[in-house]
Amino acid sequence: MDLVRVLARPHRPFLRPGMGKLFPGFVLFVLLFLAPVGIVVVYSLLTRGTYGGVVWRVDLDSYARIFGLPNEDMLREWDFVYLGIFAKSAGIAAATAFATLLAGFPAAWYIARQPDRRKFLLLTLVTLPFFANALVRVYAWMLILRADGLVNNILSGLGLIDAPLQMIYTPGAVVISMVYQYLPFMVLPLFASIEKMDLRLIEASRDLGAGGAVTFRRVVLPLAMPGVVAGLVLVFVPSFGNFIAPTLIGGSKDLQVGPLLAQAFLSARDWPFGSAVATVLSSLVLLCLFAMARSETRGKETA
Amino acid sequence: MSRRRASLPSVALGAHVWGFFLFLYLPIVMLVVYSFNDNAVSMMTWNGFTFDWYLRVLANLGLIDRARDLAGSDNLQLYSDPNLGPAAVNSLIIALSSAGLATVVGTMTALGLARCRFPGRVAYRVALFLPIVIPDIVLGIALLVFLATLGFPLGRVSVILSHTVFLASYVAVVVGARLAGMNTQLEEASADLGAGPWTTFRRVTLPQLMPGIVGGFLLSVVISFDDLVIAYFTCGVGATTLPVYLFGAIKRNVSPEINAVSVLMILTSMLVVGAALWLRRPRQHKTEA
Structure with missing residues (x-):
């Protein structure tokens, strides 16, 4: 039907006046975004060169390695080490997303109930630390969690511990530093959907005899759902492919996708494998964002 | 309640x-x-x-x-460190040039998208989000592989170009949001009164867009200045930026000097962001409405 409509339309030239303004941006987008990303996808299908780079021969072995498939030529058995790295990164990112939700929901609720001027001030206060350098914010958590860091110093000063607690170089350290990093990504969408909420619905629920917990579960949460979903996705996505936090305060046993990617290119010099990891990571991320966009438009249709 | x-x-x-x-x-x-x-x-x-x-x-x-x-x-x-000064200079040059380029390109893109209809317009608008949402490490590595394949030398120019790509998307989004909320009647009135397209743009459209453009520029400066991951892969050995320098210093050993550098970097970013937020603050009386 669309095709018929397109064909039936009076012929108009593709280039319209004013489109010249799009030209520089388009060139930049094609040359420095589409082409590099396209090259990564192509390289992921090729054979590794001996000294880095690639050999132009199609080979799907990089993907086979990621998914743990055996390869008789290379004497490789089933091996899920890379799937395990993806799973661990996803788990850590999910833990980060839910922790930001728990920390962010009450705060967003409180901010949404303030007078306008105070609202703007508090939202600014939530956003401001986000613009402190990401590396410096992870570094601050290194100073807090290290063996001779702030927490261990305080605890041993109080006589509560004899030996320093091992906090840095654990998945927990990565989670807490990423929660710290991405809290604004949770609070801002939550705030947006809580602020729109009709408070009379909550009163109605209470008047009809529902307790606080039931009202929260049956009224507040469904109304805040678009913000919750957006917040979870917006925190999960950058946590999943994060490079700085796992590199600096993650344990060497708990390799994550971001550092794996850097290793593949910088130390192993295995471009096809690194490209395949990058392609899988990007596909997963885009899938999450696509699902979020879908749930948002569906929410608008049903509302 | x-x-x-x-x-x-x-x-x-x-x-x-x-x-x-x-x-x-x-x-x-x-x-x-x-x-x-x-x-x-x-x-x-x-x-x-x-x-x-x-x-x-x-x-x-x-x-x-x-x-x-x-x-x-x-x-x-204690020892003196000859690498800090050049890193700071690189960071400033890269942040200002990529933010400047991105502001021009991004604003033009926003104007083109808002003011002219063409097939694929919606698809292009969505595609422009890709450089922002794709994991920064993927973008950094893709650019490294691409530049290496072309034999393009890694240095300040490669970092500037790399930053400009996603900053331009970012500015296009910020300026586009302002354009969407803008009244087209003023532009039509200007055209009716005999002003040419360029005069209308310069005297009517641009002044209304200015807060968005300046805000986009300032935030771009901060994002470029703070970026570690993309610069880490595209700077090569000659154009180490402050975050790349800091990353290396943190990984090597932790010296008290790093704290001072960190605080100075936070302070710089905060001042610029503060200026951007101040420009975008909600005003008491709006003339547009």
Whole structure:
């Protein structure tokens, strides 16, 4: 039907006046975004060169390695080490997303109930630390969690511990530093959907005899759902492919996708494998964002 | 909500919000406080107040004279670092040029998308989000592989180009949002009164867009200035930026000087962001409505 409509339309030239303004941006987008990303996808299908780079021969072995498939030529058995790295990164990112939700929901609720001027001030206060350098914010958590860091110093000063607690170089350290990093990504969408909420619905629920917990579960949460979903996705996505936090305060046993990617290119010099990891990571991320966009438009249709 | 039983839930909520803001600001406050700690051996053990680390950073940046200004301080006999100054210069040049380029390109893109209809317009608008949402490490590696394949030398120019790509998308989004909320009647009135397209743009459209453009520029400066991951892969050995320098220093060993550099970087970013937020603050009386 669309095709018929397109064909039936009076012929108009593709280039319209004013489109010249799009030209520089388009060139930049094609040359420095589409082409590099396209090259990564192509390289992921090729054979590794001996000294880095690639050999132009199609080979799907990089993907086979990621998914743990055996390869008789290379004497490789089933091996899920890379799937395990993806799973661990996803788990850590999910833990980060839910922790930001728990920390962010009450705060967003409180901010949404303030007078306008105070609202703007508090939202600014939530956003401001986000613009402190990401590396410096992870570094601050290194100073807090290290063996001779702030927490261990305080605890041993109080006589509560004899030996320093091992906090840095654990998945927990990565989670807490990423929660710290991405809290604004949770609070801002939550705030947006809580602020729109009709408070009379909550009163109605209470008047009809529902307790606080039931009202929260049956009224507040469904109304805040678009913000919750957006917040979870917006925190999960950058946590999943994060490079700085796992590199600096993650344990060497708990390799994550971001550092794996850097290793593949910088130390192993295995471009096809690194490209395949990058392609899988990007596909997963885009899938999450696509699902979020879908749930948002569906929410608008049903509302 | 209910005034009858406001006590317990609202006290708990208040406590949570206090805890929330403490969590957000304590790490930064701690970093600032300990950057003045006079303890070269064990950084997190307080041993009195000193400006030494900042003086050393200023000396390494070449802003004060080591021999004249730093005489007599025992922490300052330690080594001097020749890499900090060039890194700061690289960062400033890269941030200002990529933000400048991105602001021009991004604003043009936003104008083109808002003011002219063509097939694929919606698809292009969505595609422009890709450089923002794709993991930064993927973009950094893709650019590295691409530039290496072309044989393009890694240096300031490669970082500037790499930053410009995603910053242009970012500016296009910010300026586009402002264009969407803008009244086209003023432009039509200007055209009716005989002004040409260029005059209308310069005298009517641009002044209305200015807060968005300046805000987009300032935020781009900060994003470029703070970026580690993309610069890490595209800077090569010759164009180390401040975050790349800092990353290396943190991985090698932790010296009190790093704290001072960190605080100065946060301060720089905060000042620029503060200016951007101030420009976009909600006004009491709006003339547009």
